Every structure is written in structure tokens, then in C-alpha cells.
Amino acid sequence: MPDTLNQQARPATSRTAHRMRAALLSVPLAAAVLVAAAPSQSAAPGQAGRADHADRAGASLTCRGNGVDPAAKIRYRTATVIHAPLRTIWNLQTDVERWPSWQPPVTSMKRLDAGPLREGSRFRWTTPVPPTSTTPATTLTITSTVQQLKHGTCIRWTGPAIGKGLRIDRGVHVWTFTKVWGGVLVQTEETWTGAQVEADVPTSIKYLGGGLEEWLKELKATAEARRSGKG
Numbered sequence: 001m002p003d004t005l006n007q008q009a010r011p012a013t014s015r016t017a018h019r020m021r022a023a024l025l026s027v028p029l030a031a032a033v034l035v036a037a038a039p040s041q042s043a044a045p046g047q048a049g050r051a052d053h054a055d056r057a058g059a060s061l062t063c064r065g066n067g068v069d070p071a072a073k074i075r076y077r078t079a080t081v082i083h084a085p086l087r088t089i090w091n092l093q094t095d096v097e098r099w100p101s102w103q104p105p106v107t108s109m110k111r112l113d114a115g116p117l118r119e120g121s122r123f124r125w126t127t128p129v130p131p132t133s134t135t136p137a138t139t140l141t142i143t144s145t146v147q148q149l150k151h152g153t154c155i156r157w158t159g160p161a162i163g164k165g166l167r168i169d170r171g172v173h174v175w176t177f178t179k180v181w182g183g184v185l186v187q188t189e190e191t192w193t194g195a196q197v198e199a200d201v202p203t204s205i206k207y208l209g210g211g212l213e214e215w216l217k218e219l220k221a222t223a224e225a226r227r228s229g230k231g
Helices: 015-030 086-096 098-104 201-227
Strands: 074-082 108-111 120-131 139-148 153-161 166-180 181-192
Touching: 074 201, 086 098, 086 166, 086 201, 098 108, 098 139, 098 201, 139 181, 181 201
Parallel strands: none
Antiparallel strands: 074 181, 108 120, 120 139, 139 153, 153 166, 166 181
């Protein structure tokens, strides 16, 4: 199995583009990615946007029978194999208060309830977003609510992302974790809804995809470094 599924080439970026991509990385955590450097458009036919296979009937990821928004115009799905124990990967993903330690774009994080992450848990966090041709530089405030969770298997959360001049009304984000030979297959799928992001669907999908790819990259790097004793 390839190390990263449906991998797309990424172009070289300037410092500005790198910062934009970093900002994009964090927003999907609240089911809302906003702006960043997009994935390369040089991928093989049928792979660009990677929403094609996610849109097929029965293809969407689910957690306890619930998936992303089936009516959403903006959708992206991707996956990678992480060569680390499931426990390590799961703990990284669900210990949300420590996200800033391995995801620099997360500038603040606050749990709104106590105890382990579970169904009904809520957390509020922020991430800066650079300006684009249509939106100003802003800081997004994101409130995430865990809707479904099965320990070591899947998690699904929803929430808006709100900043000055920039808003995603509702995002739905599903993650699944499956043990495979040599590691764990981590899959993720997300949808957005809202008038602002739906005004340019192709661009929104492109940016959403870039964020999810970067998040998986950071999760993989951090988990594998911990396995090797480097993190």
C-alpha cells in the first residue's frame, strides 16, 4: 500500500504562500478550513479536488452511522498510512488541548468542558488567516462540538468558523482509524456550507483539500517521530 493515498504533487512556495498553507492547516479541525496554498493542479486526471470518489454513493466516511453533509457543495476526502501505533495517533488527535504543540497555526485552544474528549465535548480555538483577493486578514474563532466518537476507531465533529469578513456557517468533519499492516490507515472527509464559501465552490474545495492534506502530513510526522523516539 502506498505511504500516502491519492498523493498530489505540491509546488514550491514562497514564505507568504507557506504561511497561507499553514493557516489553512488548522481550520479543518473545527470543520472549517479557509485560505491557504492549494494542492497542485498537476495531479492525474480524476484526482484533482479529490472530491470525486467522496461523492459516489456509499463512499462517504461515517462514525457511528453519521457522515458529512450529503447536500454540501464543498467536500474533500483523503487518507494516509501512518507508521505508528494506533494509540499514539488517537491520543494526538483527541488531546485537543495539545494541538498547538504540533500544529503551530492553532494559536489558542480552550476546552469548554472537563474530562476525556467524548460525544458532546466542545472546545474553542483560534487561528490567524492571511488576506486573499476577496477576504481580509483575520483571526478565526472556531467552536467545535464532538457529535460522535468511538474510541480508537472514529470521531466526527461539527462547528462554524467566524472571523471579521470571513465565515463558514457549518463544517462537518469525520476521521476514521483502521489498523493495517505496518501502521494505521487514517482517513478524513469534510464538508462546508455557507453562502460565502459556496460563492466559489472550486476554490473552496481546493483550499479545503490543501488543509486536509497538510493536517495529515503533520499528524503523520508527529506520530512517526514519537514512535522513533524523536518527538
